[in-house]
Amino acid sequence: MIKAIINANIYGSEFHNIVFDEKSIIYIGDDISKFQVDETIDACKMSVYPGFYDSHMHLLGFGFYLANLDLKDCKNFDDIKKILLTRVNDDKYPWIIARGFNEDKLEEKRIITKQELDEICDSKPICLTRCCGHIMVCNSKALQRSGMENDVEADGYVININSGIVKENAIEDVKMAWPLADVKTISEYILLACKKCNEYGITAVGSDDFISITSEYDEVLEAFEKLAFQQKLTVRVNEQAHFNTIEDFQRFLHDGYTYDVGNDYFRIGPLKLIMDGSLGARTAYLSKNYADAPNTNGFNCLSPKELEAYMTLAQYYNMPFAIHVIGDKALDMVLDTYDKIKIENNILPNGLVHVQITRKDQLKRIIDNKLHCYIQSIFIDYDGTILKERVGDLAKNSYAFKTLYENTNVSNGSDCPVEMPDVIKGIDKAVNRKDVNGNLVNEDEALSVKQAIDSFTINGYKISLEDGDKGKIAVGYKPDLVILDQDLENIPKDKIIDTKVIMTIFDGEVVYDRYQNK
Ligand SMILES: [Zn+2]
Secondary structure: EEEEHHHHHOOOOOEEEEEOOOOOEEEOOOOOOOOOEEEEEEEOOOOEEEEEEEEEOOOOHHHHHHHOOOOOOOOEEEEEEHHHHOOOOOOOOOOOEEEEEOOHHOOOOOOOOHHHHHHHHHOOEEEEEEEOOOOEEEEEHHHHHHHOOOEEEEEEEEOOOOOOEEEEHHHHHHHHOOOOOOHHHHHHHHHHHHHHHHHOOEEEEEOOOOOOOOOHHHHHHHHHHHHHHOOOOEEEEEEEEEEOHHHHHHHHOOOOOOOOOOOOEEEEEEEEEOOOOOOOOOOOOOOOEOOOOOEOOOOOOHHHHHHHHHHHHHHOOOOOOEEEEOOHHHHHHHHHHHHHOOOOOOOOOOOOOOOOOOHHHHHHHHOOOOOEEEEEEHHHHHHHHHHHHHHHHHHHOOHHHHHHHHHHEEEEOOOOOOOOHHHHHHHHHHHHHHHOOEEEEOHHHOOHHHHHHHHHHHHHHHHHHOOOOOOOOOOOOOOOOEEEEHHHHHHOOHHHHOOEEEEEEOOOOEEEEEEEEE
């Protein structure tokens, strides 16, 4: 089947028509009369871009989020209560699981307590995860079902029985008590998330899924492999392989999996590790105490020994790493360990995820080592409002996206479901550097519009050793495309945010049509 998009303003081309089949783009030019076109899409002078690539998110976690309760828009405890009550008497849900609250955005300016949750329901377990994913509040039943009876206050593992708050790795232990998801359910979640991603113009993701809702990776891997084989995925997935234990990682490698194993739909990506927490939860690991909580500087989630063991094993098996680092102290640990274990002339695209709080000396080390940076410009929206009060003068050289972009490889993303995978908002934040209150955040580090677009398209593919047939509108490239109602490079920068996704095409098929709601 031959299709054509006509009357288009094509990103990176002076021509106006694209002809493609399900495999690839076969022509870009102004005379399509030599093609027997079966289906024509009139772009009505709108702009066509390569399908967007969200280079770090959690597809399965997003699907789970979409299937569970969303507290993102709650303004106060009453709003939260109303949403939770919808599942109290519904037998389909033995646990009430919700996500997305942010106490800074609630009128009460604090986290709801265990006692308040018990009043809503004491017969069913309730778990609310903060928007960042690093803090959870449980009711009594949920603590009991998770076997949590005593306070624990260790680095990377916190349980407070009285408030019902659990943090970091303790959250994983609560999740283990959740009803098990089988391959069928996991597949449903994945497809739900794919569909939503298509609405944002996304056709590819770097996704961390193995232990997001399960404790072991086997079922998740099976679900993805089946969906890829059945050609049901509507985004290409580069799996950021994340494990609970180094033994699981060893088993994975011994089963023959490693970097770049897979196909055009599902492919194994880098080893994902988590070094610290989040800024919002004050669990990101800083080199000095938090300016607004002088008794803590956050903590590391992996010991130096564990980090070295994972990194050494990964490099030995030719698997690059992608390590979550938010605080500068966590980044120091990764850079120091990398210096110890790195193999000279290694071509593996090793990388860092988030790279938020950085010092000048660290930016140089990242660049010297050519580390790939998986940034989330969309974080500026909220983080900009707390940055200075949280980290004081460490804010100065942080979110250094332009410095990194111009000196090493940078790809963009949303860390969804931490944020929605809203690429247009991501481009707006990268270019305009304004937080939600309209205040500028280190505006010297703003990307150009083209840099921001490329960070969400072609640059994502640079971490893969694939053939180089994705991320660009060119003959021979995959027909993954998005039509937007505005030409991002030729509108005032403050209008970028108003841009709408009109149509998303994946593998030559329309997977989202704004006017048909397909
Ligand atoms: Zn993440």
